[in-house]
Amino acid sequence: GGGAxxxxxxxxxxxxxxxxxxxYGVEGMLNVPLIVHRAHKGxxxxxxxxxxxxxxxxxxxAHGMLLSxxxxxxxxxxxxxxxxxxxxxxxxxxxxxxxxxxxxAIWPRGEVPADDADPVRPxxxxxxxxxxxxxxxxxxWADEALRTMPNGRHVVAPGAHGLGGPCIxxxxx
Numbered sequence: 001g002g003g004a005x006x007x008x009x010x011x012x013x014x015x016x017x018x019x020x021x022x023x024y025g026v027e028g029m030l031n032v033p034l035i036v037h038r039a040h041k042g043x044x045x046x047x048x049x050x051x052x053x054x055x056x057x058x059x060x061x062a063h064g065m066l067l068s069x070x071x072x073x074x075x076x077x078x079x080x081x082x083x084x085x086x087x088x089x090x091x092x093x094x095x096x097x098x099x100x101x102x103x104x105a106i107w108p109r110g111e112v113p114a115d116d117a118d119p120v121r122p123x124x125x126x127x128x129x130x131x132x133x134x135x136x137x138x139x140x141w142a143d144e145a146l147r148t149m150p151n152g153r154h155v156v157a158p159g160a161h162g163l164g165g166p167c168i169x170x171x172x173x
Contacts, residue, residue, distance in 0.1 A: 008048050008051075008052065010044060010047070010048055010051060013092075013095045013096075014051050014055070015039070015047060015051070016091050016092045016093075016095075017051075017054075017092065017096065018047055018050050018051040018054055019032055019035070019036070019047075019091070020091075020092060020096070020135065021050075021054050022035070022050060023133075023135040024135070024136065026159050028050075029133065031046070034046070035047045035050070067103060067104065067107045068107070068108075068109075068110070070100065070104070071100075071103070071104035071107045071109045072109045072110050072111075072112050073112055073116065075097075075100055075101055075104045076104070076109070076112070077117070078097060078101065080101075083097055083098065119145070119147070119148040120145075120148065120149070121148045121149070122149060122151070123150075123151060124151065125151045125152070125153075126146075126149050126151060126152040126153070127152070127153055127155065127171070127172055128142035128145065128146065128152065128153070128154045128155070129155050129157060129168050129171070129172075130142050130154065130155070130156045130157070131156075131157060131158075131159040132156050132157065132158050132159060133158075133159060139154070139156045142154045155168075155171055
């Protein structure tokens with residue numbers, strides 16, 4: 001802090017991806033309206049500060065683990081011809097999925113069993129805690145998974161992507 005101002009070029013994608021990453025947590029999500037409002041007024045300073053931190057990897061995200069998991073389990077199932085319809089009308093557009101597909105094309109990938117996407121049918125109790133505002137794993141996905149889990153429960157808590165704290169821990173116990 002306190003250094004001379006620096007000019008930063010911010011692409012449309014970097015702007016949108018910064019907003020996407022902010023939506024993972026309640027603290028970041030609460031700042032999205034202010035940052036978007038200030039950007040609309042021509043002040044991009046808060047957004048650029050967030051974007052620079054994210055681009056430097058100052059997040060809790062393990063990128064290698066993300067690619068190792070998503071390249072094998074998710075991205076491999078995405079067909080190029082499906083991308084336009086699935087991303088139309090979103091603030092990120094198709095850039096994010098196309099970039100992840102490019103990364104996955106060169107990332108080492110483990111083998112996934114053919115039945116990996118089949119529904120599981122456990123007899124054991126299953127708890128799905130969801131955030132009501134989760135931009136990554138919407139609560140309705142848990143409802144869909146519970147169709148094959150007779151001993152499953154879904155708890156939707158007000159909030160963003162990650163849930164935790166004493167309340168969720170107590171419900172889990």
